[in-house]
Amino acid sequence: MGQDIKVIVFKLANEEYGIEVEKVQTIERILPITRVPKTFSFVKGVINLRGVVIPVIDLRGRFGLPEADFTEQSRIIIVTAEDLEVGFIVDSANDVMDLNTDIIDAPPEVVGGIKAKYLDGVARVSEERLLIMLNLSEVLNRSEIIQLESIEG
């Protein structure tokens, strides 16, 4: 018997993703972002979230998806994991869903162009609707990014 969990559902390109609600601090509309020079290309900059400076990363860029302009629907999801605070820019975020961990399957090799290691699994919410569960600590893993950057550079 699996556990019941609550997840925040957000959209990136055509896929729906889920993050456990405990790891999400707040969801904000797009705030003024200050560019930070000489850093990873997917780091859009830093924002002032109620007095705390928080870096924001474009999740599209992080997953190697083509970047898109911000829209009215764009949101910044502030997540906390392993005492890192980071904002994710996503295309939209407007749903909270109850899930049972039983319906989460191990991730296939590649989902929507994202490597399996960034994923905890795929939740089959209904016949047509799949929810990709993010593995936050892998997404925020810096040592891997640094390697990645040095290969690209």
Add this chain to the structure above:
Amino acid sequence: MDMNQYLSMFLDESNDHLQSLNEKMLELEDNPEDISIVQIIFRSAHTLKGMAATMGFEDLASLTHQMENVLDLVRNDKLKMQDFIFDTLFKSLDALQSMVQDIANGGEGKEDVTSIVSSLQAIVRGENPLEQPSASSSNVEPTMTTAAIQLDEFQYSVLEQSISEGHKVSYIEVAIRRDCQLKAVRAYMVFDLLERFGEVIKSSPSVQDIEQDKFDYSFSLYYITQQDDAELEQMILNLSEIERASVVALDAETLKQVSQEVSTQAAAAVEAPEIPKEKTSVAMEIDKTTVPVKTDSNANAPQAKKAAANTPSRTIRVDIERLDVLMNLFSELLIDRVRLEQLAGEVKRADLTETVEHMSRVSTDLQNIVLKLRMVQIDTVFNRFPRMVRDLAKTLNKKIDLVIEGADTELDRTVIDEIGDPLVHLLRNAVDHGVESTEDRLAAGKSDTGTVLLKAFHSGNHVFIEIQDDGYGVNRDKVLAKAVKNSVVTAEQASSYTDDEVAQLLFAAGFSTADTISDISGRGVGLDVVKSKIESLGGTVVISSKWGQGTKFSVQLPLTLSIISAMLIQIGSEKYAIPLSSIVETGLIERNQIRSVHGYNMVSYRNSHIPLLSLAQIFGVPDFDEEAEEETEIVVIRKGDRLAALSVQEFIGQNEIVIKNLGKYLPSIQGIAGATILGDGQVALIIDPNTFIK
């Protein structure tokens, strides 16, 4: 009563008192004749004793009590301060310190202090066998037991002050029934009861004697309280096996009479029991007709204690997290302020504009205060060093002067908490290895007293702490020989090293050149640990040394979370802050003045040429094209004695800014020291000019 909520307060205050005891003891060591210092020490010790007893830390209280006995003699000119007394007192302070530490770590503050206690008692006895203070005397004569109490000057002044501050002072006599089996227990119950509602200033016989059953079924005491006399009397009588109790309120007049009366009576001390009581009751009747007994009914026992301790506190302690919250809330308020100002500008109503302007001014003041709250003077770290250096010097048989400069330099609390240990290490190093022994110093033609200079100052967005001694200096050959032997460097490399480079080798892991290993420093671990600790704080440490003249350790620390003055500049749509302390001046140059030398841009500045760096280029600012301008604003910055110019688009103005870090996620970025939040809520990056000058 739940003591836990008072525990942290107790610990803080105890540490304060111990600190001031240490300082004053050092001061006293320099001026052993100055009784006023002894008075301060005595008061601190007394307060500490009271607090410890209240919190139930008996060992702590009893050790302080023994110290008090010694100090009491000194204070009353019955004992001259001497070296061994200082040493014993310092030892007691150390013991107290470790007990407090133990309590802080969740222990009970118990420690075996019998040897210290006995040497303290020996001082009291050995030096002045005839003039033992009555409080610690163990052989009070039975006839004295119910005698009135002789107050010493301090106790008298405490009582006097309490009266003048509106507390009730009472003289209480209690007699226990003759058939009582455990009179000490009954007496203890009375004291316990009294302590709950006020403070016992002095009792006769002393509390110790009563506890040890050395009294004759009755005792008397002076007491500060807010309780009503009759009520108090009734409460005491309610305890079982109490034969009679009398409570007599005193005012300033009667107190004076009584104490005079008593001191003359005490000399005779024959039929003392009745006399003081009569006197006081008479005095009290007079008192009732003339001056009504005045008390502030809201004041309670703790306040009475505070008054008695005579140490009005000017500070409060606040959890640092609350300050963080305060700061963040305030930043939000600022954003709203800017918005309000905009709205008021649009609405154009005079009274609204006026109100908003006033609010702006108030919030500017508020901002200054909020920002300064987190800053702590480095003195809180430095103040324990004089004592430490004294002890070390004594152990090593060296003469050392510790000179402290810039103790008022302010540092963020977070840095203060971390920097203590590395500094201790460097100071120990300076005292142990830096300064020579007295004979060596004299042989080298130096004065016999070595000097260790500890200096703190702000420069740029850094704080520098320097530890400089006038001792041996780094022995190049010895260090190199050792370095080659430990294969830190090769022999070929070694010969090409400059003296300063040689000195840095001391930071290599496992490096110690001390010929003999002492227990003070020099176990071969140390300087490398210091270095890594300082680096983990984002700082650096370098050694500079001249053989025969001494060594200087310079520690450079960032002001991770503090406030600095900065120049705000704009490049394209981006705003940056440059710490004012690195700026020499700002100026305007025409682009055709820029010379290219070896592929570097140079500009002439005060008869020399300095490199010109384009911030827009360095940071890759997307929406600003410098080349299109005819003139360009420059900021001349300085690191040490080297200068460089940064070209910017526009100056916005000066501002006090709070340095915030960019979050743990981002790796450190060259040229960026952190971020700050501007008045309009936007984040601006803070430039670290030091990285532009190599």
